Amino acid sequence: MRVIVTGGAGFIGSALVRHLVLERGYDVLNVDALTYAGNRASLNSVEDKPNYRFLQANICDRGAMEKAFQDFRPNRIMHLAAESHVDRSITGAADFIETNVIGTFTLLEVARGYWSKLPDAEKDAFRFLHVSTDEVYGSLGEDGLFREDTPYDPSSPYSASKASSDHLAKAWQRTYGLPIVVSNCSNNYGPFHFPEKLIPLTILNALAGERLPVYGKGNNVRDWLYVEDHARALDTIAERGRIGETYNVGGRNERRNIEVVRRICEVLDRLARRTAHVRN
Numbered sequence: 001m002r003v004i005v006t007g008g009a010g011f012i013g014s015a016l017v018r019h020l021v022l023e024r025g026y027d028v029l030n031v032d033a034l035t036y037a038g039n040r041a042s043l044n045s046v047e048d049k050p051n052y053r054f055l056q057a058n059i060c061d062r063g064a065m066e067k068a069f070q071d072f073r074p075n076r077i078m079h080l081a082a083e084s085h086v087d088r089s090i091t092g093a094a095d096f097i098e099t100n101v102i103g104t105f106t107l108l109e110v111a112r113g114y115w116s117k118l119p120d121a122e123k124d125a126f127r128f129l130h131v132s133t134d135e136v137y138g139s140l141g142e143d144g145l146f147r148e149d150t151p152y153d154p155s156s157p158y159s160a161s162k163a164s165s166d167h168l169a170k171a172w173q174r175t176y177g178l179p180i181v182v183s184n185c186s187n188n189y190g191p192f193h194f195p196e197k198l199i200p201l202t203i204l205n206a207l208a209g210e211r212l213p214v215y216g217k218g219n220n221v222r223d224w225l226y227v228e229d230h231a232r233a234l235d236t237i238a239e240r241g242r243i244g245e246t247y248n249v250g251g252r253n254e255r256r257n258i259e260v261v262r263r264i265c266e267v268l269d270r271l272a273r274r275t276a277h278v279r280n
C-alpha cells in the first residue's frame with residue numbers, strides 16, 4: 001500500500017504517519033509545508049524507516065502536487081493538511097481560505113487527473129480520504145452528539161473553510177466519480193499536541209502557576225478523542241469506508257471546557273502530592 005498523507009507533520013497527521021509506517025508497514029509519503037504547526041520531531045520514530053519519505057511542499061502548489069503523485073504513484077491519499085486553529089482563523093482568515101479551500105481544491109484536481117489515467121483495477125482500489133472536523137456542524141448542546149446527517153452550521157472562519165472543503169470533496173465524488181470518503185472528528189488530544197490548544201496549554205500554564213485558558217464560564221461542550229484512536233479510525237475508514245459516505249469519529253467523551261480544565265488540575269495536584277511524597 002502506497003499512501004500520501006498531507007499534513008503529516010501536524011498533530012493528527014504525525015500520529016497517522018507513525019501508525020501507517022510502524023504498525024501497518026505501508027509506504028508513506030508525507031507532504032507537508034511545515035508551517036508553524038508542523039513539527040518534524042514528532043516523526044523521529046519513522047524518520048529513518050525505508051518505507052517513509054518526506055516532501056516539504058504546499059498543497060496549493062499544483063505542479064509540486066502533480067509531481068508528487070507521478071513520482072510516488074499512491075493507491076491512497078489521506079488529506080489532513082490544514083490551518084486548524086479557530087482563534088487564528090478569527091484574526092487572519094486568509095490562510096484558512098488558501099489552504100483549506102484552495103489547497104483541497106488543488107488536491108482534488110490533481111488526484112482526479114492522476115486517478116483518471118489509472119488502469120481499471122487500480123482505479124477501483126484508489127481512495128481519497130478527506131479529513132475534517134465536527135465543528136462544521138456548529139455547537140454541541142448540553143447533551144446529544146453530532147450525527148453524519150446533522151445539518152452544516154459552521155460558526156467560525158475555520159469551520160466555514162472546512163465545511164467548504166467537505167462540500168468540494170463530496171462534489172468531486174458525485175460529479176467526477178473520484179472515490180472519496182469524508183471523516184469528521186471531534187477534538188483530539190494526546191502526544192505531540194501543539195501547545196496553544198486547550199489541554200496542553202492548561203497543563204503548561206498550571207505547571208508554571210499562570211492563568212488558565214478558560215473563555216467565559218467555560219461552558220462550551222466538546223467531545224474529546226484520543227489521537228491514536230483517531231489514527232486507527234482513519235486507517236479503517238480509508239480501507240473499509242463506503243465511497244461518497246461521511247463517517248463521524250468521536251470519543252463519546254462530551255465535556256464542558258471548564259470540566260476538562262478542572263480535571264487536569266485534579267490530576268496535576270495528585271501528581272504534585274505524589275512527587276512531594278517521594279521527595280520526603
Ligand SMILES: NC(=O)c1ccc[n+]([C@@H]2O[C@H](COP(=O)([O-])OP(=O)(O)OC[C@H]3O[C@@H](n4cnc5c(N)ncnc54)[C@H](O)[C@@H]3O)[C@@H](O)[C@H]2O)c1
Nearest residue numbers: 007009010011012033034035037038058059082133187188
Ligand atoms: N486537532 C483536532 O482536534 C482536530 C479536530 C477535528 C478535525 N481536525 C482536522 O484534522 C486535520 C489535522 O489536524 P491537526 O490538529 O493535526 O492540524 P495541525 O495544525 O496540527 O497540523 C496541520 C499540518 O498541516 C501542515 N500544513 C498547513 N498548511 C499547509 C499547506 N498549505 N500545505 C501543506 N501542508 C500544510 C502544517 O505544516 C501541519 O503540519 C485538519 O484537517 C483539521 O481540520 C483536527
